[in-house]
Amino acid sequence: MGRILIIAEHDGNELNPSTARCVSCAAEFSGLDCDIAVLAKDGQRICEQAATLDGVSNVVRVDNDANEHALAAIHAPQIAKLAEKYSHLFGPSTTFGKDLMPRVAALLGVAQVSDIMSVISHYSFQRPIFAGNAIVTVETPAQDKVVATVRTASYQAAAGGGSATIELRVLDVELPSHTRYRSTSGSNGGGRPDLQSASVVISGGRGLGSEKNFALIYQLADRLGAAVGASRAAVDAGYIANDHQVGQTGQIISPDLYIAIGISGAIQHITGIKDASTIVAINKDADAPIFEIADIGLVGDLFTIIPELELLL
Amino acid sequence: MGKILVCLKRAVDYNVRIRVKPDGSGVITDGVKMSVNPFDEIALEEALRIREKGETDEVVVVSIGTDACQQQLRTGLAMGADRAIQVRTEHSLEPLDVARILVRIVETEKPDLILLGKQAIDGDNNQTGQMLAALWGRPQATFVSELKLSGTTATAVREVDAGLETIEFDLPAVITSDLRLNEPRYVKMPDIMKAKRKPLATTDLEELDITPETRIKVVKTDSPPARQKGKMVADAAELVAELKQRDLA
Ligand SMILES: Cc1cc2nc3c(=O)[nH]c(=O)nc-3n(C[C@H](O)[C@H](O)[C@H](O)COP(=O)(O)OP(=O)(O)OC[C@H]3O[C@@H](n4cnc5c(N)ncnc54)[C@H](O)[C@@H]3O)c2cc1C
Numbered sequence: 067m068g069r070i071l072i073i074a075e076h077d078g079n080e081l082n083p084s085t086a087r088c089v090s091c092a093a094e095f096s097g098l099d100c101d102i103a104v105l106a107k108d109g110q111r112i113c114e115q116a117a118t119l120d121g122v123s124n125v126v127r128v129d130n131d132a133n134e135h136a137l138a139a140i141h142a143p144q145i146a147k148l149a150e151k152y153s154h155l156f157g158p159s160t161t162f163g164k165d166l167m168p169r170v171a172a173l174l175g176v177a178q179v180s181d182i183m184s185v186i187s188h189y190s191f192q193r194p195i196f197a198g199n200a201i202v203t204v205e206t207p208a209q210d211k212v213v214a215t216v217r218t219a220s221y222q223a224a225a226g227g228g229s230a231t232i233e234l235r236v237l238d239v240e241l242p243s244h245t246r247y248r249s250t251s252g253s254n255g256g257g258r259p260d261l262q263s264a265s266v267v268i269s270g271g272r273g274l275g276s277e278k279n280f281a282l283i284y285q286l287a288d289r290l291g292a293a294v295g296a297s298r299a300a301v302d303a304g305y306i307a308n309d310h311q312v313g314q315t316g317q318i319i320s321p322d323l324y325i326a327i328g329i330s331g332a333i334q335h336i337t338g339i340k341d342a343s344t345i346v347a348i349n350k351d352a353d354a355p356i357f358e359i360a361d362i363g364l365v366g367d368l369f370t371i372i373p374e375l376e377l378l379l
Numbered sequence: 380m381g382k383i384l385v386c387l388k389r390a391v392d393y394n395v396r397i398r399v400k401p402d403g404s405g406v407i408t409d410g411v412k413m414s415v416n417p418f419d420e421i422a423l424e425e426a427l428r429i430r431e432k433g434e435t436d437e438v439v440v441v442s443i444g445t446d447a448c449q450q451q452l453r454t455g456l457a458m459g460a461d462r463a464i465q466v467r468t469e470h471s472l473e474p475l476d477v478a479r480i481l482v483r484i485v486e487t488e489k490p491d492l493i494l495l496g497k498q499a500i501d502g503d504n505n506q507t508g509q510m511l512a513a514l515w516g517r518p519q520a521t522f523v524s525e526l527k528l529s530g531t532t533a534t535a536v537r538e539v540d541a542g543l544e545t546i547e548f549d550l551p552a553v554i555t556s557d558l559r560l561n562e563p564r565y566v567k568m569p570d571i572m573k574a575k576r577k578p579l580a581t582t583d584l585e586e587l588d589i590t591p592e593t594r595i596k597v598v599k600t601d602s603p604p605a606r607q608k609g610k611m612v613a614d615a616a617e618l619v620a621e622l623k624q625r626d627l628a
Contacts, residue, residue: 077541137546138509139518161539165521168474168509177475177594180504194603195503199397200406203599210594244549245518248534252542262540266627290628302559308524309542314500315558317540323627333396340606344627346618361609364618374615379628 068153068188070100071126073145074116075162078106078134081115083263084158086223089119091216092156093224094185099123102230103148105141107134117230125232135247136162142169143239149174149211154188159215159318160262171213179206179214193217197314198337218262219320219341253307258284261310264293267321267342269312270305271297271335273328273349273368280305282372283327289379295319297329313338328368331356348372382437383426384488386481386495386507387455389448390416393500399602406600415451418496420458422556424563425526426494427459434528437461439488443480445469449579456574457566463577464488468584468591474502476591478510483587485515490551492533497522497555508555518548524559 070092075082085102092100101124102116109127116125126148132140145166149155155170157163159181171178183201184192189212190205206212261267268290270283280300287294295312296305312319314334320341327348329335336359339345347360350367357363364371391397392412399406415423426438440455442448443466452463466480485493498505512519520526524543525536528550537544538557584591612618622628 138521139512142513161522161537164505165509165519168506169513169519171506172475172478172510172513175475177473178504178506178510179595180506190598196391196397196406196501197503198603200399201601201603202597203601205596205598207594242516242518244552246547248545248547250539250541250544298558307542308538308559309540314503315497323622334393340603344625345606345609346622348618357611358608359606361606362618362621363609363611364614365611366614371615375619378615378619 068098069151070095070098070154070156071148071152072100072102073141073155073157073163073166074102074104074112075136075158075160076104076106076112079111081112082158082160082162083223084160084163084218085116086119087218087221088156088158088216089121089224090221091182091185093121095154095188098154098188101126103128103145105130105133105136105144107131113232117232118226118228119230120225120228122228122230125230127232127234128237129234132241136166137245137247138166138169139245140241141166142173143241144237145170146173147237147239148235152211154212154214157215159217163215167213167215174211174213176210176213177206179204179212181217182214183217183220197333198340199333217318219318252309258287259291259293261293261295261312261317261319265322266290266292266325267295267312267319267323268292268325268327269295269297269329270300270327271329272299272303274300274305277305282368286372286376289376297335326356326360327372329356330354331359381435382439382488382490383429383435384484384490384493385419385423385426385438385440385455385460386493387419387423387440387442387451388416388496388499389413389442389444389451390499390501393417399600403599403601413447413450415454416496416499418498418500418556418558420563421558421560422494422496422554423455423458423460424561425556426492428561429528435491439464439490441466441481441484443468443472443477452579453574454566456577456579457570458564459570461577463579465579465581466584466587467581470584470591472591473594474504474506474510475594476589477507478514479589480584480587481507481511482514483589492551492554494554494556497557508553512553515553518552519555520546520548520552521555522557523554524557526554526560
């Protein structure tokens with residue numbers, strides 16, 4: 067029998083909700099216990115948060131000054147060391163997990179399964195390819211460890227209320243010094259909910275026309291308590307920062323309500339929103355492909371419609 | 380300084396609407412337009428710009444696959460690469476084997492930098508660069524939107540979920556490109572002619588003494604559950620009414 071290890075994503079202070087989504091994926095592996103590894107400079111607080119996730123047996127705390135920032139080259143050898151006791155190693159399919167898990171897999175000499183969206187058995191999974199235009203069912207060899215990323219949009223966050231034990235581990239692993247963290251600059255969404263956990267997301271596209279006009283999206287988002295997203299074209303044009311991009315190369319999200327305004331609906335954008343419960347599209351072009359997948363569509367000029375919505379909502 | 384290696388994958392063009400075969404055995408690729416994976420094209424553009432700034436002497440493009448991938452290598456040469464290497468194989472390879480092959484190339488070519496796309500838009504794996512860096516024991520900078528070289532080190536800005544992260548690392552290193560790293564140049568007709576005379580060396584996979592394995596077996600390919608076209612509303616008021624009815628506003 068095996069055991070699952072999830073690598074926690076965090077910013078040194080807070081456990082990222084992507085970890086709780088991985089725990090829900092792990093719950094689909096009947097009979098396998100699930101642990102969480104927290105690599106941090108001082109992991110106390112993160113470990114306490116991880117220990118409350120329902121379904122987690124053990125939280126493995128690995129403190130090291132070198133773990134202050136999540137650098138794959140530094141995390142990977144430590145995780146490869148922890149891997150000895152485990153049959154399955156999971157990270158979220160966020161930029162954190164995508165950067166890290168292939169490096170772990172290669173150190174272990176095994177393949178990686180990217181973006182698990184459903185679990186068929188301990189060694190069989192479904193995952194999207196071609197920007198989600200096809201879904202493959204794959205099988206991995208039972209003698210190999212399964213290293214994988216979990217498609218976070220496919221899973222709800224595990225509930226709290228658990229009480230896992232926290233175990234301190236000191237790892238005797240040589241860590242490289244060839245990669246050094248410098249800084250992170252984020253737009254932080256101006257105090258708005260973040261894309262991954264928001265129940266409502268409002269996105270703007272090239273149709274907004276300028277950074278100044280993009281304020282219309284923020285205003286509407288604030289009215290609804292929504293997170294703000296964007297198409298690649300809007301990010302490329304400088305209307306909004308990159309961490310708001312939704313799609314194949316941005317974030318894959320699964321809100322209850324997604325409102326796309328001035329977005330044409332390219333497949334790379336649709337990939338990021340397919341898991342939304344309800345999609346609303348506002349576009350002046352009645353033939354825009356976004357209407358093919360929208361649950362509610364409204365053809366018209368966003369510059370008249372947004373102010374009207376603000377009054378009505 | 381020396382040399383940059385850029386990996387180019389032959390992939391279904393990003394404009395093609397992918398369809399799953401009715402028998403679930405894969406996707407339809409017959410007669411479909413093939414191109415250089417767009418992220419790899421961006422990687423190559425970056426390497427060319429580095430050479431144009433005088434920060435490297437040579438840009439070498441590598442592709443692994445059947446002779447059909449020579450077409451993508453020629454595109455790379457037409458964009459401006461100096462020479463090309465094809466590793467010839469009929470196998471469809473998993474990222475781990477691609478990384479193993481690239482390590483062999485790295486051992487002989489000894490580049491200062493390897494640039495590749497952060498993912499190929501067919502398998503969407505997003506693994507090869509990271510695996511190569513691990514096997515090679517060198518730094519990785521993934522999802523890069525800005526790259527600066529300074530002697531034996533480099534600085535990269537990475538597009539991460541939290542925003543933009545800056546890291547510094549020693550060379551040689553592996554870089555995977557994100558979309559905003561640059562906008563690739565268009566290939567001009569005379570360059571295509573010139574590319575025909577540039578060197579393209581072919582090595583058979585067997586010569587590298589690597590036996591590819593199928594670790595991840597694809598059992599079945601399905602179409603994703605389709606979202607249905609929904610309801611059209613006439614104006615903002617009707618939209619809000621509809622949202623209220625669905626308990627969404
Ligand atoms: C490899 C690759 C990866 C990619 N990844 C992503 C990704 O992750 N996310 C992403 O979004 N894109 C991605 N793209 C880009 C994608 O192909 C599209 O180019 C992009 O999504 C288009 O953005 P848009 O819809 O805002 O712009 P456009 O396609 O230009 O659409 C603008 C829309 O606004 C409408 N409009 C204009 N004015 C008004 C008005 N006054 N009122 C109402 N409507 C108006 C127009 O009718 C039009 O439909 C990727 C592309 C590639 C090649």
